[in-house]
Amino acid sequence: MSEQLKHHLNKVVEITDEEFPSILEYFETVKLKKKQNLQQIGQVCHSNYFVEIGCIRMFFVNEKGIEQTTQFAIENWWITDYLAYTFQKESEFTLQAVERTTVLSIHFQAQEKLLKEFPKLEKYFRHIYQRAYAASQMRMKFMYDFSKEELYLHFNKHFPEFVQRVPQYLLASFLGLTPEYLSEIRKKSIS
C-alpha cells in the first residue's frame, strides 16, 4: 500500500480509505537499480511515473554523443516526457535511476480510465502540472538571467539536500558546466 501516494493525493483532493485501493490498482510498482533505465530514447512513452523512493533523471544524447541531463525527480515528484506521453509517441529522452529507486508507474490508457472513474483526480493532476509549469517558467528565467556560477549558487541555496545527494558529474551536466568547473565553484563558495 503506497501511503505516500495517498498522502500526496490528499494534499489536493480527499481520497477515502475505501477509494484508495481502487486507485492504486491502476498503478504498477517498478523497482530500479542504480543507473537502470525506466524508459529509453526512441521508445513510445507509455507511462507517467510517481517517485516513491530514490531519484530519476531525464536526459537526451547530444550530437557529440554526450548525455545531457535536463531534469531530476525525487520523492513525491511526477516525471515523464510529457509531449511523447500526451501524444503517445516516441520519446527523445531516457529516464534513468540515479540511485536505487522505486516508482509507481501508470500507463497512458490506465490514467485515462482512472480519471474517468475518479474525476476528482483531474484537480490533483491540474495542480501537479500547474506547479510544474510554474517552476519551468522560473527555470527559463534563470537560464536567461544567471551565469552558470549563479545558477549553481541559486540551486545550492534552494535545494541544498539535492546538491548533496546527486552525483557531481550529473549536477554539472544539468547546470551545463564541466565537472571540473563545478568543483572550482564549490570550493570558492565554501571558502
Added chain:
Amino acid sequence: MSEQLKHHLNKVVEITDEEFPSILEYFETVKLKKKQNLQQIGQVCHSNYFVEIGCIRMFFVNEKGIEQTTQFAIENWWITDYLAYTFQKESEFTLQAVERTTVLSIHFQAQEKLLKEFPKLEKYFRHIYQRAYAASQMRMKFMYDFSKEELYLHFNKHFPEFVQRVPQYLLASFLGLTPEYLSEIRKKSIS
C-alpha cells in the same frame, strides 16, 4: 459572447449553450493598445489570461536594465506568471501587448469559484497545463542542445507565421540574440 473561448473549452470538455454564459461571467474582457502592460513586475499576480486577439509577451528586466522576453502567447493561449499566480504573490515578470490585443482575464478567486461550479473544467485546465509543461520540457532541451542559430531555424520552421508577426527585436530578445545577429542569420537562411 466569446465564441472563441467556448470553442477552445469544447476541444476538451463539453460545454452546453446554457452553461457557457455562466462560465463567461467569471471573466472580464481587457482591451490593450500596442505596448500597454497587462500586469507589471512587483505587482501581485491576480489573474490568468486567455488571449482572444493579438499577442502578449512576458519579460523580466535583467541586471543591465534590459527587458528579456521569455515567452509569447497568441490567440487561444493562456498566459500568466504561474508561480506568482498560484501563490498570489508579487510577480517578477511584466505582461505586455505586442500589438493591439484583447484578453479574457480571470481573477484567482474567480477561477477557484468557477472550478467549484463547473468541476469538469478541471479537466480542461489539466490539459492546458499538461501541454504547456510538455512544451516547456522540449524548449529546455532546445536551450541545452541548439546553438542560437539552430534555435532560430527551428523556430522559423515550426512557427513561420509567428516569426513574421513578432517584431524582430523582440524575437531576437526571446532567442537570446542581438537584433543584428538575428538579421544576419535571416539573410543567410533566405539566400
